[in-house]
Amino acid sequence: MIWRNPWAWLGLLTIAVPVLIHLLTRRTARVQRFPTLRFLGESAQIAARRLRLHDPLLLAVRILILVMATAALAQPYFDRPDRQSRGARTITRAIVVDTSASMQRATPAGRGAIEVARDSARTLAEAGAHTIVETTAPSQALAGAAAWLNTQPGAREVVVISDFQLGAVVEADVAALPADIGVQWKRIEVAPGVNQATTAVTRASIGNTVRVLAQTNAAVRAQATLNAAIAAGAPIKDDTTRRVAIVFPGFDAGNTQPVDRPWMGDLVARLPADSLLLRAARGTIDGSEQLLLFTRAEPGTLPGARFVSAVLDAYDTAPSGAERDPDVLADTTLARWSREASEAKRAALPDVSDGRWFWLLALLLIGVESWLRRKQPHAHAA
Amino acid sequence: MSALSPAVVAATRDLELAARLVVEGWRSGAHRSPFHGYNAEFQQHRPYRIGDDLKYLDWKILARTDRLYSRQFRETTSMSVMLVLDTSASMAFPEDATQLSKHRYATIIAAALAYLITSQGDAVGLITTVDDRLEYLPARGGRPHLRSLIARLDRLEAAGEWQPDRVIARAAELLDRRGVIIVVSDFYDAEDATRTELRRAARRGHDMAMLQVVSPEEVAFPFRGSLAFEDLESGTRQLVDAGAIAMAYRDNVSAFLKRCREHATTDGFDYALLSTDVPPEAALRAFLLRRGSR
Numbered sequence: 256m257i258w259r260n261p262w263a264w265l266g267l268l269t270i271a272v273p274v275l276i277h278l279l280t281r282r283t284a285r286v287q288r289f290p291t292l293r294f295l296g297e298s299a300q301i302a303a304r305r306l307r308l309h310d311p312l313l314l315a316v317r318i319l320i321l322v323m324a325t326a327a328l329a330q331p332y333f334d335r336p337d338r339q340s341r342g343a344r345t346i347t348r349a350i351v352v353d354t355s356a357s358m359q360r361a362t363p364a365g366r367g368a369i370e371v372a373r374d375s376a377r378t379l380a381e382a383g384a385h386t387i388v389e390t391t392a393p394s395q396a397l398a399g400a401a402a403w404l405n406t407q408p409g410a411r412e413v414v415v416i417s418d419f420q421l422g423a424v425v426e427a428d429v430a431a432l433p434a435d436i437g438v439q440w441k442r443i444e445v446a447p448g449v450n451q452a453t454t455a456v457t458r459a460s461i462g463n464t465v466r467v468l469a470q471t472n473a474a475v476r477a478q479a480t481l482n483a484a485i486a487a488g489a490p491i492k493d494d495t496t497r498r499v500a501i502v503f504p505g506f507d508a509g510n511t512q513p514v515d516r517p518w519m520g521d522l523v524a525r526l527p528a529d530s531l532l533l534r535a536a537r538g539t540i541d542g543s544e545q546l547l548l549f550t551r552a553e554p555g556t557l558p559g560a561r562f563v564s565a566v567l568d569a570y571d572t573a574p575s576g577a578e579r580d581p582d583v584l585a586d587t588t589l590a591r592w593s594r595e596a597s598e599a600k601r602a603a604l605p606d607v608s609d610g611r612w613f614w615l616l617a618l619l620l621i622g623v624e625s626w627l628r629r630k631q632p633h634a635h636a637a
Numbered sequence: 638m639s640a641l642s643p644a645v646v647a648a649t650r651d652l653e654l655a656a657r658l659v660v661e662g663w664r665s666g667a668h669r670s671p672f673h674g675y676n677a678e679f680q681q682h683r684p685y686r687i688g689d690d691l692k693y694l695d696w697k698i699l700a701r702t703d704r705l706y707s708r709q710f711r712e713t714t715s716m717s718v719m720l721v722l723d724t725s726a727s728m729a730f731p732e733d734a735t736q737l738s739k740h741r742y743a744t745i746i747a748a749a750l751a752y753l754i755t756s757q758g759d760a761v762g763l764i765t766t767v768d769d770r771l772e773y774l775p776a777r778g779g780r781p782h783l784r785s786l787i788a789r790l791d792r793l794e795a796a797g798e799w800q801p802d803r804v805i806a807r808a809a810e811l812l813d814r815r816g817v818i819i820v821v822s823d824f825y826d827a828e829d830a831t832r833t834e835l836r837r838a839a840r841r842g843h844d845m846a847m848l849q850v851v852s853p854e855e856v857a858f859p860f861r862g863s864l865a866f867e868d869l870e871s872g873t874r875q876l877v878d879a880g881a882i883a884m885a886y887r888d889n890v891s892a893f894l895k896r897c898r899e900h901a902t903t904d905g906f907d908y909a910l911l912s913t914d915v916p917p918e919a920a921l922r923a924f925l926l927r928r929g930s931r
Contacts, residue, residue, distance in 0.1 A: 284863045284864055284865045285862075286864070286866075286867050286874070287864045287867065288866075288867045288869050289730065289855075289867065290728075290739075290825060290869055291727055291823075291825045291869075292873065292875050293825065293889075294889035295877055295882060296882055296885050296886070630861070
């Protein structure tokens with residue numbers, strides 16, 4: 256139960272009134288003229304200054320009347336399950352649909368991830384007022400969604416529908432949302448095997464790992480900058496303990512040493528037999544020690560891309576060293592960032608109160624009080 | 638026979654009419670005089686005949702001669718009855734005008750008795766107190782005296798206190814012959830002294846009767862809450878929690894009424910408890926029938 260006007264409970268102080276009335280009734284005791292006092296008994300005489308409750312039941316009923324009236328003024332709200340669902344339908348939502356490249360993939364069921372996300376957004380939108388924002392950068396769209404929700408009355412909520420690739424949303428975005436706005440995350444699962452069809456795969460280290468898909472050799476060649484970096488033997492993993500450089504033909508790697516680090520040998524052993532690896536060595540590039548993998552494949556070609564992909568796979572599955580960064584935000588992270596609609600629901604309550612039931616009880620009690628008073632037929636005879 | 642309700646009787650302002658209504662209602666059944674014995678004078682003996690009341694059988698002659706003789710009496714003079722009426726303030730209860738007060742009830746009973754006694758040719762008198770002063774009307778017969786007595790009754794008001802022992806003693810003295818003294822009161826005052834005087838009057842040869850008048854509220858005590866009870870006679874007040882003491886009060890009243898009845902029985906007095914919610918006619922009938930069967 257929620258009390259929308261808890262300050263009204265201060266009204267319980269009025270309970271003192273009937274108590275005092277009961278205690279002080281002695282001073283206004285009605286006079287009953289009677290033939291003789293000899294049978295009344297001395298022991299039953301009320302001491303002149305003694306305070307005593309003479310009708311506790313009547314007092315209790317009067318106190319209950321005040322309690323019920325106070326409770327009604329405190330505007331109670333019964334938080335029943337059916338009301339919770341009813342309340343959820345009245346929440347205004349800003350629905351952010353991620354349409355970034357990662358959402359171009361298919362779901363395990365075979366449907367496009369964006370299509371599934373849009374369907375989900377439409378379903379949510381049917382429940383009440385809403386706005387749907389399609390964006391390739393959900394992180395940036397959150398601020399706009401919050402601004403729109405701030406113009407809406409009642410309960411408000413942001414729903415983000417995405418596969419939640421790393422970087423899609425960061426914690427700072429969630430923290431920037433007003434506290435009375437709920438937050439929901441709806442993950443769209445994509446099929447992991449979709450990359451098997453790719454003909455070229457490259458990765459670049461930009462803080463977090465980003466997978467760039469390319470379907471054709473032309474597309475691979477279009478990644479000129481990236482490929483150039485690879486061709487130049489630039490570090491392709493931001494791992495300070497394990498640095499790997501791929502040395503394409505024609506690149507002078509300088510002085511090299513035999514592979515004598517355990518992780519280097521382990522990684523080399525994980526490369527497939529047909530990986531176009533010429534040799535492996537330990538060398539120094541840009542002042543840091545690296546594993547140099549010499550290949551006969553040319554950069555910007557399909558074999559070159561295959562080799563890079565094979566190296567990255569071997570690198571990522573290597574047991575030693577730092578763990579591989581996750582591709583997507585973990586469910587536990589999303590759960591931590593979620594805010595239940597109940598936070599916003601309190602703001603949605605002002606139009607609803609169950610005080611009427613307490614008023615009804617108070618009226619019934621007034622009837623009982625009246626009946627109790629009438630049960631004293633001769634108390635007013637004097 | 639229909640009993641007149643207390644409300645009807647209370648509404649009858651004419652006390653003589655009320656008395657007549659009460660008596661005529663009771664008289665509609667055949668009966669013999671409930672007042673007999675002391676005022677009848679022995680006349681002669683005659684042989685016992687089957688059907689004679691054994692009460693008149695002369696047992697001494699039977700013992701001496703082994704013969705059955707009945708005694709015959711001649712009512713030479715009328716019987717004298719003295720009505721002693723309690724007019725203390727306690728008899729004014731209940732004071733609600735819509736209810737029959739004990740005083741009014743006692744007055745009607747007294748008037749009815751006077752009417753009945755007079756109509757039988759006997760003498761009836763009245764003694765009571767007004768402002769601590771004895772109010773006395775000697776026992777006489779006849780309609781004019783009855784009207785005078787009823788008029789006196791009608792003027793009486795329940796006020797102040799009274800000394801029952803003093804009034805009863807005076808009644809016993811003023812009743813020159815052996816007669817009947819009927820005390821109509823609630824018997825709240827001077828319980829022991831009253832009993833003493835009643836017994837003394839009985840020893841003087843008077844036939845004593847106690848008619849104790851109570852109100853139902855005095856017995857049932859239906860009060861609740863904090864009430865300041867004010868004594869109608871002394872004016873003193875006592876603040877009580879009526880609901881809390883109700884049980885003890887009822888016990889006390891029951892014990893008192895039982896004590897009065899037992900004392901009357903022990904001392905050989907006629908006794909009747911008259912509740913103001915019982916029609917006077919019915920109450921009087923019950924009393925007189927009981928007395929007539931003695």
